[in-house]
Amino acid sequence: MxxxxxxxxxxxxxxxxxxxxxxxxxxxxxxxxxxxxxxxxxxxxxxxxxxxxxxxxxxxxxxxxxxxxxxxxxxxxxxxxxxxxxxxxxxxxxxxxxxxxxxxxxxxxxxxxxxxxxxxxxxxxxxxxxxxxxxxxxxxxxxxxxxxxxxxxxxxxxxxxxxxxxxxxxxxxxxxxxxxxxxxxxxxxxxxxxxxxxxxxxxxxxxxxxxxxxxxxxxxxxxxxxxxxVCGCSEDKCLAAIANLGKDGIESHLAEHLQFTITCDFCNTTYQFDHDKLHPLLHPN
Structure with a gap:
């Protein structure tokens, strides 16, 4: 059984x-x-x-x-x-x-x-x-x-x-x-x-x-x-959160830390975003 x-x-x-x-x-x-x-x-x-x-x-x-x-x-x-x-x-x-x-x-x-x-x-x-x-x-x-x-x-x-x-x-x-x-x-x-x-x-x-x-x-x-x-975290959700900082906020953070590192509290998955990955946010056109 x-x-x-x-x-x-x-x-x-x-x-x-x-x-x-x-x-x-x-x-x-x-x-x-x-x-x-x-x-x-x-x-x-x-x-x-x-x-x-x-x-x-x-x-x-x-x-x-x-x-x-x-x-x-x-x-x-x-x-x-x-x-x-x-x-x-x-x-x-x-x-x-x-x-x-x-x-x-x-x-x-x-x-x-x-x-x-x-x-x-x-x-x-x-x-x-x-x-x-x-x-x-x-x-x-x-x-x-x-x-x-x-x-x-x-x-x-x-x-x-x-x-x-x-x-x-x-x-x-x-x-x-x-x-x-x-x-x-x-x-x-x-x-x-x-x-x-x-x-x-x-x-x-x-x-x-x-x-x-x-x-x-x-x-x-x-x-x-x-x-x-089902955790629900994703790279897209992280990018959306970063986008809320605006271009100046993103560039300021990158200048100091070189990248964004985001770790999900629920599943401990870590997402990293450097300047190249964030290029579409910084240069949308």
Missing amino acids: SATSDVLNRYLFYNYHARGELVQLDTSFKEIIKNHDYPKAVTELLGELMAATCLLTAMLKFEGEISVQIQGNGPVKYAVINGNHLQQMRGIASIVDQITGTTLSDLMGKANMVITIIPKQGERYQGVVALKGDTLAECLEHYFATSEQLATKIWLFADSTTIQAGGCLLQVVPDSDDKQQQLADFEHISQLSATLKAEEIYQLSANELLYRLYHQEQVRLFEPQTVSF
């Missing part, structure tokens, strides 16, 4: 007022961290954050992006994952001091979670909540309780040795007026889901895992969605 890696599955319970999401990450997670020498605790934080962002992005009902960022006064200044409706992810963490602990508060100190939703069309939305809870999953549940006001349970996993991550989200479906029954259904499904183990999310396929959790229930599994790492 082996997991179908880098895939997000959504599912619905026929007989209960509840829905779920399951994400399993392997190569995409490895791609996010491969050019960064993160400590194990930070690697696992980014893995959980990536799984969480996948789960949140799957809830979008439109084309757009979600950014989930934790920022605090601890040794990790911030950790952020950006994702879109295509489940294309990228992320980074900024470490400003020595890592001596492994808990969320050890890493982040006093911190906030900032969730930004950016529709392709329409106005952006940003929600900010203080990090409350011992785990990232608890903090996200607090976010849903205060902003969405829908009963939500989240489980997140990350392993810095195998470089795998995953997560599960359950949410009540408010499709009737019987709120008491909705919550009873949700509690029942939550108890079943709470038996989920890290090795299962890493090793089992979605079908195998959902059967293990809910074999006595009727579950509808929707078409899976592939998760991938």
